[in-house]
Amino acid sequence: MSALTYEVKDARSPVAVWLRTTFPECREIQAEFRVAAGPQRVVMPAGVAPGTQGAAIDFWLRMLVDPHPSIALPLVGLLSGRAPCVRAGGELLGELAAGESPRRTASGEVELRMRPAGFADRGDEWWARVCYALALLVELYRAASVEHSRLMRLDESSGAADLLGLATDVEVADLVAMRGLAVERLLPGLPAGPVTTGMTFDGSADLKADADLIAGGMLVDFKAGQGGRPRADGTRAASLARTDLDQLLGYALMDYSNRYGLHSVAVYAARFGYLAVWPIAELGERMAGHPVDLARMRTEFAQVLRGQLPPYQAQRGW
Incomplete structure (x- = not known):
C-alpha cells in the first residue's frame, strides 16, 4: 500500500x-x-542528511509532549533484517521500552511504546543520539535502499553504544538547538x-x-x-x-x-x-x-x- x-x-x-x-x-x-x-x-549544518535529521527531531518533539510515544516503527525496521544491527537495536529499544513488550494491534500493526519520564536524568546529547538512532532504524522500514546507511558500519557484535555513536557531534548540536527552540516556540502554542x-x-x-x-x-x-x-x-x-x-x-x-x-x-x-x-x-x-x-x-x-x-x-x- x-x-x-x-x-x-x-x-x-x-x-x-x-x-x-x-x-x-x-x-x-x-x-x-x-x-x-x-x-x-x-x-x-553542511553535510547533514535532511531526511534523517528531520525524522530524528520528529521523535524528540513527540517525546516532549507525549508521555507514552510509540517506538514501533524503529522496531519494525530492525526486524526487517536489512542491516547487521539486530543486537545493537535490540539493546537500545529494550532499554527505551523499559519492560514493555511488543504486541500486535487488531489491525496487525506492531506496537511498542516508551516512557520519556523514565529518562529524565539523561542529558540532551543522549536524547539527540537516541532520536538519531531511531530515525536510522525507521529508514530500514521506509527507504528503498539502505546500502549506504550508517547502520552498515555496525556488525552483529555491535551494541547500543555503537548505535548511539553513529550521529556526529555536529548533528547532535543541530538537534539540541532545534529541541531548545521548540521548547520556547512550539510547546506554549x-x-x-x-x-x-x-x-x-x-x-x-x-x-x-x-x-x-x-x-x-x-x-x-x-x-x-x-x-x-x-x-x-x-x-x-x-x-x-x-x-x-x-x-x-x-x-x-x-x-x-x-x-x-x-x-x-x-x-x-x-x-x-x-x-x-x-x-x-x-x-x-x-x-x-x-x-x-x-x-x-x-x-x-x-x-x-x-x-x-x-x-x-x-x-x-x-
Whole structure:
C-alpha cells in the first residue's frame, strides 16, 4: 500500500488531482507563511542528511509532549533484517521500552511504546543520539535502499553504544538547538487537551498515513527543512510547499469518523521556531474559494481513495 506523503507528490495520482482541483488556492497562504515565519533560527549544518535529521527531531518533539510515544516503527525496521544491527537495536529499544513488550494491534500493526519520564536524568546529547538512532532504524522500514546507511558500519557484535555513536557531534548540536527552540516556540502554542503522536486515521486502511501530533484537537505536522533557495546573503525564507498543504488536508479528511475531534491543523517549522495554525473550516474555505462541508469532503475523499486510487496504483505497477 502506498502512503499519503507519496501520493501528494505524484501530480498524476487521483489523490493529488482531487486535492488540487477541490482546493486550488494556496499562494496567498504560502506567502503569509513565508513572511510570518521570520528568519531561520537554526541553520542546517553542511553535510547533514535532511531526511534523517528531520525524522530524528520528529521523535524528540513527540517525546516532549507525549508521555507514552510509540517506538514501533524503529522496531519494525530492525526486524526487517536489512542491516547487521539486530543486537545493537535490540539493546537500545529494550532499554527505551523499559519492560514493555511488543504486541500486535487488531489491525496487525506492531506496537511498542516508551516512557520519556523514565529518562529524565539523561542529558540532551543522549536524547539527540537516541532520536538519531531511531530515525536510522525507521529508514530500514521506509527507504528503498539502505546500502549506504550508517547502520552498515555496525556488525552483529555491535551494541547500543555503537548505535548511539553513529550521529556526529555536529548533528547532535543541530538537534539540541532545534529541541531548545521548540521548547520556547512550539510547546506554549499547543492547546490543552489529550495528546496523541504518530497516530493513524480511519482512512489509513485505504492509504498509509500517520501524523506527527494531535494536541487538544489541533493536528500539527513537523517540518525541519531549511526553507527556500538561499538569498544573495545566504539566508533563507521559510517555505510551505503545496504538498505540505495537501498532506494537512489529507490527514484531516482521512479522519472519516471525526474520532480525533479536529478543529484546526498546523505546521511547526522547526528551524524557524514558527507554529502556523489554521482552523480547518477556514483553511478549507480559503483553499476551495467557498465554504466547504467537512463531512461531505471526507466522504468524497474516501471515495477517491477506495475507488480511483487502486486502479491507478495497479497501472503504476504497485
